[in-house]
Amino acid sequence: MLDRYNKISSGKLDPYYLRAKARDEQKDRSNYKMAELWSELTEQRKDGVPSLELKRELADRMLENCIFCERRCGVNRKLGGSGACGVLESKISSVFLHMGEERELVPSHTVFFAGCNLNCVFCQNYDISHLNQGRKVPAEVLADRIQNGGGKNVNWVGGDPTPNIPYILEVLNLISVSLPQLWNSNMYISEEAMEILSGLMDVYLTDFKYWDEECAERLSKVRNYTSVVKRNHLHAEETGDLIIRHLVLPGHLDCCTKPLLEWIDSELKDPRVNIMSQYRPVWEADKYEIGRQLSSEERSEIRRLRRKYSHLGGMR
Numbered sequence: 001m002l003d004r005y006n007k008i009s010s011g012k013l014d015p016y017y018l019r020a021k022a023r024d025e026q027k028d029r030s031n032y033k034m035a036e037l038w039s040e041l042t043e044q045r046k047d048g049v050p051s052l053e054l055k056r057e058l059a060d061r062m063l064e065n066c067i068f069c070e071r072r073c074g075v076n077r078k079l080g081g082s083g084a085c086g087v088l089e090s091k092i093s094s095v096f097l098h099m100g101e102e103r104e105l106v107p108s109h110t111v112f113f114a115g116c117n118l119n120c121v122f123c124q125n126y127d128i129s130h131l132n133q134g135r136k137v138p139a140e141v142l143a144d145r146i147q148n149g150g151g152k153n154v155n156w157v158g159g160d161p162t163p164n165i166p167y168i169l170e171v172l173n174l175i176s177v178s179l180p181q182l183w184n185s186n187m188y189i190s191e192e193a194m195e196i197l198s199g200l201m202d203v204y205l206t207d208f209k210y211w212d213e214e215c216a217e218r219l220s221k222v223r224n225y226t227s228v229v230k231r232n233h234l235h236a237e238e239t240g241d242l243i244i245r246h247l248v249l250p251g252h253l254d255c256c257t258k259p260l261l262e263w264i265d266s267e268l269k270d271p272r273v274n275i276m277s278q279y280r281p282v283w284e285a286d287k288y289e290i291g292r293q294l295s296s297e298e299r300s301e302i303r304r305l306r307r308k309y310s311h312l313g314g315m316r
């Protein structure tokens, strides 16, 4: 658990993004077709960490046919096309040193993006996620704050960071501090975007919400949630450390929490799991069965599950 993170923090290993930058060769790829860029990425992966420059070119082109997440809207965001997340240019809601993350991670230099690719009816940050409240921050300004901010890592979150991959890569290109990069996300990410993140992100700090696809469709308005998120966890653990957070929803212990934990325990190699019980009904939750607090029976069942899965290192 957190092997990679600990090695970077103790100066024994460089974060991926610095290795990706070291490989940059100032090559003009503006005439390359997308297929050529992907094939170069595949080739580079065979002998190490692919170049950041190449990934920036890929991410920039993906803005013209947006498939960063599995909604795969296909809109041209450079021309003002707005997909399900509503993100055109990246907007940031806040940048701060977060003291409330897992013990090893704090203080965590947290970048909170506006906008989200899910549409959860119980969103705890609905003003940021659904109302897209934030402001444009030039990449140079954010890079300067990260360089001089005093955090132990950089924590890319939102809303969700996924629609903001091109901007994040631009910032990474401008910084040079040896800090682990944390991908703090709902993980409803396309395979293409996962290829870009792989070999840039050191830790995946994931939010695994549901097991039942019907629950995901009803409460987050998204299809194939579980199959996509399972696939991406398997992909993430190939290259990065994995901290999985699961917020238990009222009435969803049997359909979601228990099978999800069983799958994590049997299929993933070395994750840390936090089973969270701080749910409170906000936004539109009271229109659904989750418009209540967890019951005392549910809380005691969560305590039992924490004991059962204590080998997964949960802390909450």
Ligand code: SF4
Residues within 6 Å of the ligand: 066, 067, 068, 069, 070, 071, 072, 073, 074, 075, 082, 083, 084, 085, 086, 087, 116, 117, 162, 163
């Ligand atoms: S990131 Fe936004 S625009 Fe792009 S595919 Fe996802 S929801 Fe659609």
